[in-house]
Amino acid sequence: MDSNKQMAELLFGNITETPDDYERIYPKRNIEEGAVVTRFAPSPTGFLHFGGLFAAFIEKTAAKSTNGVFYLRIEDTDKKREVENGVSLIVKGLNDFGIDIDEGMMSETEEKGSYGPYMQSRRTEIYQSYVKMLVEKGLAYPCFMTEEELASVRENQESKKILPGIYGEFAKYRDITVEEAEKRIKNGDEYVVRLKSPGSADKRIKFKDVIKGEIEMPENILDVVLLKKDGTPTYHFAHTVDDHLMRTTHVIRGDEWISSVPIHLQLFYVCGFKAPKYAHISPIMKEEYGGKRKLSKRKDPEAAVSYYREAGYPKGAIWEYLMTLANSNYEDWRLANPNEDINSFKFAFSKMSKAGALFDIVKLADVSKNYISTLSAEEVYDMVTDWARDNNDKLYKLLVDDEEYAKAIFAIERGNAKPRKDIASWSDVENYVSYFYSELWDKELDFPENLSKEDMIEILETYRDIYDPNAGADEWFPSVRDMAVSLGYAKAPKEYKKNPDSFKGHVGDVAGVIRVAATGRRNTPDLYEIMQVLGSDEVMKRFDEAIENLRG
Numbered sequence: 001m002d003s004n005k006q007m008a009e010l011l012f013g014n015i016t017e018t019p020d021d022y023e024r025i026y027p028k029r030n031i032e033e034g035a036v037v038t039r040f041a042p043s044p045t046g047f048l049h050f051g052g053l054f055a056a057f058i059e060k061t062a063a064k065s066t067n068g069v070f071y072l073r074i075e076d077t078d079k080k081r082e083v084e085n086g087v088s089l090i091v092k093g094l095n096d097f098g099i100d101i102d103e104g105m106m107s108e109t110e111e112k113g114s115y116g117p118y119m120q121s122r123r124t125e126i127y128q129s130y131v132k133m134l135v136e137k138g139l140a141y142p143c144f145m146t147e148e149e150l151a152s153v154r155e156n157q158e159s160k161k162i163l164p165g166i167y168g169e170f171a172k173y174r175d176i177t178v179e180e181a182e183k184r185i186k187n188g189d190e191y192v193v194r195l196k197s198p199g200s201a202d203k204r205i206k207f208k209d210v211i212k213g214e215i216e217m218p219e220n221i222l223d224v225v226l227l228k229k230d231g232t233p234t235y236h237f238a239h240t241v242d243d244h245l246m247r248t249t250h251v252i253r254g255d256e257w258i259s260s261v262p263i264h265l266q267l268f269y270v271c272g273f274k275a276p277k278y279a280h281i282s283p284i285m286k287e288e289y290g291g292k293r294k295l296s297k298r299k300d301p302e303a304a305v306s307y308y309r310e311a312g313y314p315k316g317a318i319w320e321y322l323m324t325l326a327n328s329n330y331e332d333w334r335l336a337n338p339n340e341d342i343n344s345f346k347f348a349f350s351k352m353s354k355a356g357a358l359f360d361i362v363k364l365a366d367v368s369k370n371y372i373s374t375l376s377a378e379e380v381y382d383m384v385t386d387w388a389r390d391n392n393d394k395l396y397k398l399l400v401d402d403e404e405y406a407k408a409i410f411a412i413e414r415g416n417a418k419p420r421k422d423i424a425s426w427s428d429v430e431n432y433v434s435y436f437y438s439e440l441w442d443k444e445l446d447f448p449e450n451l452s453k454e455d456m457i458e459i460l461e462t463y464r465d466i467y468d469p470n471a472g473a474d475e476w477f478p479s480v481r482d483m484a485v486s487l488g489y490a491k492a493p494k495e496y497k498k499n500p501d502s503f504k505g506h507v508g509d510v511a512g513v514i515r516v517a518a519t520g521r522r523n524t525p526d527l528y529e530i531m532q533v534l535g536s537d538e539v540m541k542r543f544d545e546a547i548e549n550l551r552g
Contacts, residue, residue, distance in 0.1 A: 002136045004488055006178045011142060011193065012132040014126060019133050020268075022126055025246040026115055035068035038250045039104070041075050041239070044086030044149070048093035048296055050359070051254065051284045057322045058281065059252045060099050061347045068249070077232050087119075093305045104289060115246045126371070127233040130241050130271060131193055131226050133448045135453065139198070139270050141175045142181050142191040154270075165222040166198065174223065193227040197266065205262055210250070211351040212258075220262040224476045248276050255280035255389040278476060279349055282356030284325070291362050295359050301481065302361055312426025314375075317368035325357035327416075348421030352423045369421035377411035380423075384410075385427040395430050398437050405533070407437050411519040411530040420525050435519040436533065445549055447516050453550045459513045460550075464543045469536035475527040477511075484510040487536060513541040517546035 029037060040056040042048075062071035072094075074087055083089075084101060088107045094100075103113030111118045134140035143166070145153075150166075157164045174196060184191070199221040206216045208346040226237040233241070243251060258280050268275040297303040308318060319342055323330045328351050337344070372380065381399065388396035399406045415422045416461060422432055434440035463484055471479065481491050490496035496506035506508045515527050524530060531539050 003138050003178050007141070007181060008132045008135040010178060010182055011135060012128055015128050016124065017129050017131050019130055019311075022129065022245055024249070029069065029247045031069065032067050034066055036062045036247050037069045037071075037246070038063050038249050038252050039071050039073050039243075039248055040074040041242075041253075042090055043078060044074050044076050044082050044090065047297065048090055050295055050305060050308075053097060053099070053305045053318075054284060054322055054325060054357075055095070055252060055254065055281055056094055056099050057097075057319070058279075058326055058352075059250075061323075061326070062250060062279075062349070063102070064251065065345065065347050067445075070101045071113060071115070071246065072101045072106075072118065073236065073246070074105050075235065076121045077238060078120055078234065091458060093309075093513070096309045096315065097305070098319045101211075108166040113172065120233070120242065123238070124232055126245070127241055128227065128231065128239060131233075131237070134195070134226070134270060135193070137270075139196050140193055141176060141196055141222070142185075143225075144181075144184050144189050144191045145172055150320060163221075165224075165386050166194065167221045167223055171223045190229045192225045192229055192513070194223040194227055195267070195270065197221050197223050198270065199262075199266060205265060205311075206259060207265060207278065208257075210277050211352045212255070212280055212354050215258065215261070217259075217262050220266045222263065225410045236263050237267060240271060240273070243276055244268070244271070244273040249281055251276045252279040252281065255282050282353060284288050285356045285360045286359050292356075292358070302359070310391060310427075312391065312429075313364070313368055313424075314372065314426070316514070317364075317371040318327055320371050321364045321367045324363075325353075325359075328353065337346075368424045372423050373414075373419040373421045377407045377414055379406050380410040380414075384426050388429075391427070392430060394439065395433075395507045398439060405436075406433075408533045409433050412509055413525045420476040422525070435521065435524075441520065443520060443545070443547060445516050445520050446522050447550070448509060448512055448522065451505060451513065456513045456548055457505060457550050459483075459510050459542050459545050460517055462487060464540065464547075465515055467536075467539065467543075469539070473528050480511055480514070481507045518542050 031037065038059040040055050040059055042052060050404040059071045062068070072091070072126075074090075076082060087105050090105060091101070101112075101113065104109075105111050106119040117123055131140055145166070149172070152172050153166065154164055157170070171194070174193075181388065183212070197220055199219040201218070201221050204216055205219050206214060209215050222234055225234050227233055239251075261278060265275055285292045286295050286300065295303045301303075301307050301472075320334070323342060327345075327347060330345060333345050334340075337535075375383070381403070385396060385399050388399060425428060430440060451459075457516065463480070466483060467478060468475075468479070485491050487510070488502040488504045489510050490499075490506040493506045493508055512522060512529065515524060516522060518527065518531055518534065534542075
């Protein structure tokens with residue numbers, strides 16, 4: 001037995017499965033040519049950042065648009081950062097916004113798919129099998145350097161202003177013998193296993209990032225750690241083995257990982273794997289004081305995905321907004337195809353921003369208003385009640401106590417050519433519907449200032465006498481106009497502007513007084529529809545109360 005194999009047996013005598021065994025356990029996927037297999041691979045910290053949601057959205061969209069696979073892998077090799085139910089919180093965060101998982105972890109204990117385990121802490125023997133193979137090939141070795149020795153090397157390199165890390169002359173145990181390694185292990189010395197990098201300082205690598213294009217970088221020469229002292233893998237090595245065995249075609253991740261690509265490509269090479277394609281996403285940016293900065297989970301409440309669920313942004317609106325961030329041509333496509341399903345849009349990596357998309361909460365609100373305006377009254381009712389169940393007890397009770405009444409409210413000016421866009425998120429709904437419910441309405445009446453109280457009382461008393469709840473929508477405004485003329489108001493604003501001294505005001509002023517008496521507000525959806533929903537008895541009651549209010 002040669003020395004490399006002896007070293008492999010010394011370090012991994014308990015590992016009996018070979019890489020060939022795992023190649024059989026995890027065969028190539030039976031998918032269409034060109035189908036994308038990608039993953040969302042967070043640590044189980046429980047905090048799902050908006051940037052993480054954006055990455056997961058890109059990954060899901062890329063897989064779905066090619067009939068591929070999107071899976072959730074949990075990278076939990078750093079146990080210090082874990083939180084209780086961290087996996088479930090991530091899964092819920094994705095599900096809340098319509099990003100469903102084809103394979104992978106579904107909770108702390110459940111997973112689905114044939115390429116698991118999908119949690120790295122349960123794959124330790126797989127990683128060790130591949131490291132054993134590298135040791136057998138003379139491409140990895142045990143390193144017994146102490147923390148003090150590593151610190152001394154780092155200080156030396158910093159003083160000389162050279163590349164930090166373990167390589168070349170600093171790789172003290174690169175050529176350690178089996179005998180010395182065995183002696184140290186028996187002595188209880190701790191060690192890591194390092195890559196014996198085949199890289200050269202005078203060589204460069206080129207790779208094509210599917211978002212950023214051609215990138216050229218120095219080749220990796222570092223003897224990076226593959227296995228830590230406890231036998232668990234580093235991120236670099238675990239992702240290499242996992243992405244190979246799970247047959248990942250595209251690694252889509254934040255561009256802070258670009259600097260690690262030379263290490264990762266080298267690891268794929270030494271393991272004999274075909275490297276996946278890389279797509280590095282620039283961070284979501286935010287404007288501040290005339291400049292730009294990264295969206296921060298410390299500074300920005302909107303950085304947490306939970307913010308959008310609590311505020312009540314529907315997942316369809318979030319998808320619309322994410323797609324505007326993802327592809328520069330999406331907004332034009334949506335304008336040309338207002339009624340098309342978002343999945344009909346042809347997503348392309350080439351249309352992604354190289355510099356980083358700009359987050360804009362005002363733009364999100366506009367996108368959400370547009371999206372909500374396209375929903376039916378039934379869809380709005382279902383989504384609002386689902387949100388209110390967890391976030392607004394009072395509103396939830398009112399909505400479910402009289403479902404038909406609530407749906408009638410949401411049906412006002414909905415489904416026509418130009419639906420109103422009053423609701424940006426479900427947290428807007430309580431205010432939007434407040435004058436329909438005595439439990440919510442403050443009865444503050446925002447009457448116009450240009451009419452006297454006597455004139456407004458006259459308008460309301462006259463209208464109260466002619467109001468016909470059975471009149472059709474096309475009869476309502478003409479009756480108000482006729483009444484306005486009889487009381488000395490112009491039948492149209494244009495007519496009033498031409499000769500203001502001849503009139504008390506115009507028909508819009510008259511309708512405005514009626515609107516405020518019925519709703520308390522100057523600006524509402526269609527007043528005829530509102531009064532139909534309120535019902536004749538309630539409308540008459542409100543007119544009486546408004547008259548009393550004006551009389552003081």
